Amino acid sequence: MHTLDVALGDRAYPIHIGSGLLAREDLLLPHIRGRQAVVVSNETVAPLYLDVLVATLARGGVSAIPVILPDGEEFKTWETLNLIFDGLLANRCERNTTLIALGGGVIGDMSGFAAACYQRGMPFVQVPTTLLAQVDSSVGGKTAINHPLGKNMIGAFYQPQMVLADVATLNTLPDRELRAGLAEVIKYGLIRDLDFLAWVEGNLGLLLNRDPTALIYAIERSCRNKAEVVAADERESGERALLNLGHTFGHAIETGLGYGLWLHGEAVAAGTMIAAHLSRGLGWLSECDVARVLRLFERAGLPVRAPDLGAARYLDLMRHDKKVLDGRLRLVLLQRLGCGVLTEVATEQQIVQAIEQGCT
């Protein structure tokens, strides 16, 4: 097992990465106060992993109250969030009850937001069961739900007590979701870790074949990158924005198509290609660089062409982005491979051109 720390002072917490961690009461129980915990999961994950987690808690004398939500980005709404509040209140959960999120990014984001808001804040633990959640969304304390006009528009910065990433849960992950998770793995290489990008290129076959050693390495190095960025800039006043490479375009894809049609990682891959085209347009990346990124996404089975919503629609959707400041679109682009930058230098014309290059 590997353990990393997210260095956030009095909100610091560990990330444990390894196989079979769902059964490790020695890791879980120090974070549970009292004799009850709430486990939020979804209809897909609960049949697979709820029992083992409940048994682990039971060995420590903790009874689990399950709250099972429907599965999918399209349910990342207030209505679904309210099912968590209803469960918490119906079971008279107190503000020191621990909420455990068992699932992918949607479950983690919604559960974290519920924990942030219930009685103005209750402790919570992330148990991510998808590659995307293990390498990205479970770490760093961004929680949210979607609004029809914009993804992750309503949320909170709220850190978990612990992240428990059990790679054994990836054995049941559909291929499409595994690939979606790789989009965020590749992201770390592109924005700040060129050696890791090369490692992913060299080990993509092992990752796609779910080699546990390769997966653990990729998760640990991704989390290490994320933990460093989050520790330096918890509330995204600067560097943290780089983690959103491809996300401004990607969120436009997700919102524009309707939540749930494309997976988040798929939208990020296609969005990152637009960002790469734009970086090329600014003279920062070479043709070769762009081709290298495209080839890696293609080998990972990820979309490299965004849906053709029309450039005007993209711009309209992107103006809701959280990085917009004083009316100016700020985008994460690549100064070179391995070096992301948050910038406003691209003109609307350059952005439109990149969107057109990146669309089918």
Added chain:
Amino acid sequence: MHTLDVALGDRAYPIHIGSGLLAREDLLLPHIRGRQAVVVSNETVAPLYLDVLVATLARGGVSAIPVILPDGEEFKTWETLNLIFDGLLANRCERNTTLIALGGGVIGDMSGFAAACYQRGMPFVQVPTTLLAQVDSSVGGKTAINHPLGKNMIGAFYQPQMVLADVATLNTLPDRELRAGLAEVIKYGLIRDLDFLAWVEGNLGLLLNRDPTALIYAIERSCRNKAEVVAADERESGERALLNLGHTFGHAIETGLGYGLWLHGEAVAAGTMIAAHLSRGLGWLSECDVARVLRLFERAGLPVRAPDLGAARYLDLMRHDKKVLDGRLRLVLLQRLGCGVLTEVATEQQIVQAIEQGCT
């Protein structure tokens, strides 16, 4: 004008108290970034004070986007909160847009929660227009909405950038709301400021007649008490709980009767009487003390008898209280007048007896 500071380090902010402050662009404009601000108000307050606030902003070149909500505790819900999010998104508000809450406690609590959640946090300013909001709810960063099973169950600790308390707005406040605000004023005397309690007893006539000097003094001294408590214990791990004298019983009244039937301050007054009876039952207050509290509430025109929901229903409702810890009801009681204490020593039998004494 009086100015107090809430000493919260990098979240410190001023409270300005005086007459005619809505017209003071020198106070407002330093807190507005960009050329747009959102003003959230309700159907009662907006016709009275929105224009003057909009004009003040306009003199500084800031255009105001109004979001007008229905008026009343029964609208302190997710559905109403969503009207704020809809307004923010429809107007493409960014996360550095300032949200201004113009109204009483319901507007302040909901607007603050909306500001805490929109794009994971935008700046906000409190412009309280009721006595209750000026002496209590606008200060300290507690924001929330209600859930059918419990008042203020979903919310955040989120501090404003400034509180602007214009006592001129109290001239249009209905008598019933003025009296409700006095319940929170009296609370500060009871829990930590016996001299202030005596002052309120001696100046109640002036307060009820809306004497501006008396009102400003009462607001300033209340805010000073609140600011001291909040600075010492922002997230209610200890002393801050004392501010909830009468609130555990009071919230049970509000939730039990249905939100909006009793004003919050009315429920707090009747709830404080139950707390006083219980403090008497524990031998902490004398008959005389209890009579003194009762007489003051009566003179203020506040209810001193709680609705008879039955003791069992009270206990049931109270078990949702945010101060419940490890299944134990923790209550704010009075060790003596001027000295509140958070305690679990009362037995269920003693609590039941106090409820019966405090009910009609």
